[in-house]
Amino acid sequence: MGKSSSSEESEVKKGPWTPEEDEKLVSYIQAHGPGKWRTLPKNAGLKRCGKSCRLRWTNYLRPDIKRGEFSLQEEETIIQLHRLLGNKWSAIAIHLPGRTDNEIKNYWNTHIKKKLLRMGIDPVTHCPRINLLQLSSFLTSSLFKSMSQPMNIPFGLANPSINHELLHQLNTSLSNVQTESYQPHQANQQLQNDHQTSFTGLLNSTPPVQWQNNGECLENYLNYTGSGDQSINQAPLTGNYSSAFNDGENYKVGWNFSSSMLPGTSSSSSTPLNSSSTAFINVGSEDDKESYGSDMLMFHHHHHHHDNNALNLS
DNA sequence: AAGGGTAGCAACCGCCTGTCA
DNA sequence: ATGACAGGCGGTTGCTACCCT
Numbered sequence: 001m002g003k004s005s006s007s008e009e010s011e012v013k014k015g016p017w018t019p020e021e022d023e024k025l026v027s028y029i030q031a032h033g034p035g036k037w038r039t040l041p042k043n044a045g046l047k048r049c050g051k052s053c054r055l056r057w058t059n060y061l062r063p064d065i066k067r068g069e070f071s072l073q074e075e076e077t078i079i080q081l082h083r084l085l086g087n088k089w090s091a092i093a094i095h096l097p098g099r100t101d102n103e104i105k106n107y108w109n110t111h112i113k114k115k116l117l118r119m120g121i122d123p124v125t126h127c128p129r130i131n132l133l134q135l136s137s138f139l140t141s142s143l144f145k146s147m148s149q150p151m152n153i154p155f156g157l158a159n160p161s162i163n164h165e166l167l168h169q170l171n172t173s174l175s176n177v178q179t180e181s182y183q184p185h186q187a188n189q190q191l192q193n194d195h196q197t198s199f200t201g202l203l204n205s206t207p208p209v210q211w212q213n214n215g216e217c218l219e220n221y222l223n224y225t226g227s228g229d230q231s232i233n234q235a236p237l238t239g240n241y242s243s244a245f246n247d248g249e250n251y252k253v254g255w256n257f258s259s260s261m262l263p264g265t266s267s268s269s270s271t272p273l274n275s276s277s278t279a280f281i282n283v284g285s286e287d288d289k290e291s292y293g294s295d296m297l298m299f300h301h302h303h304h305h306h307d308n309n310a311l312n313l314s
Numbered sequence: 315a316a317g318g319g320t321a322g323c324a325a326c327c328g329c330c331t332g333t334c335a
Numbered sequence: 336a337t338g339a340c341a342g343g344c345g346g347t348t349g350c351t352a353c354c355c356t
Binding site for chain 1: 340341342343344345346349350
Binding site: 055109 | 321322323324325326327
């Protein structure tokens with residue numbers, strides 16, 4: 001091949017940085033300070049583009065960079081901030097001194113995301129996630145079972161005619177979930193408009209930057225098991241009846257339905273609003289596939305607190 | 315021991331935004 | 336007002352070390 005041509009030699013170098021290049025960059029910046037990245041490579045004697053120099057400096061060579069394992073505290077901070085900000089790595093990095101946005105992004109993608117998935121939490125929405133297939137089969141079996149055994153049914157739904165409607169609605173919802181991408185504002189609108197039962201799909205959702213209220217979601221899911229008043233404006237995507245917990249081995253998601261709100265529940269039972277029936281689906285202990293976005297479904301059973309009528313699904 | 319698969323991470327790429335002439 | 340440019344950001348890629356069979 002012979003020696004490389006002069007055009008090759010003058011080409012901008014890519015790939016990993018050598019210790020010599022690092023030394024050149026560091027000594028130049030020590031003398032002149034960072035910035036002027038476009039002219040810096042030439043002045044520093046580097047065959048790199050300015051961008052590459054800037055990245056190398058900010059992500060690796062900068063003296064104030066913290067190295068090593070992320071602490072639990074840092075991890076917690078990242079999760080909290082990500083819940084509020086989404087993939088705004090630079091904004092998150094501001095709150096973690098010594099950590100770069102790139103490092104945080106990498107740590108999120110390689111560690112935290114998987115950890116959350118293992119816990120049954122959607123790393124995009126920070127809400128409990130449900131496997132669509134599991135949910136579908138669960139619902140089908142549960143609802144059919146409920147028709148034949150009205151006294152032993154999930155969700156406290158005792159009226160078979162209602163269940164037919166529910167089943168139809170579920171099927172429709174499932175179909176929609178498989179074809180629509182998730183729009184938080186639309187979902188919110190739906191929640192606000194629909195005083196009956198709404199099943200909202202969550203699919204392939206890109207974390208919306210403006211989705212600030214999402215931060216409430218997880219807490220509500222984790223802590224709220226009653227059916228008392230809870231403004232949907234407080235947590236746009238949170239149903240009133242959902243709860244989730246980790247039993248140590250598996251993550252479980254369930255619905256607590258106010259029995260007084262459900263058809264077939266005797267009005268003479270005088271069940272208070274905070275009484276509920278619960279159905280749980282085990283969603284944990286699955287391998288971490290990165291396909292969570294395509295087969296996830298989040299169900300929100302939704303009603304108006306003040307609506308004491310049975311569901312009208314006609 | 316070897317080689318195929320995978321995880322982790324540094325670096326790149328393309329796009330966006332802010333600034334300035 | 337606008338176009339050029341620098342810097343910044345987030346998504347993605349590709350290399351390498353490690354693991355497992």
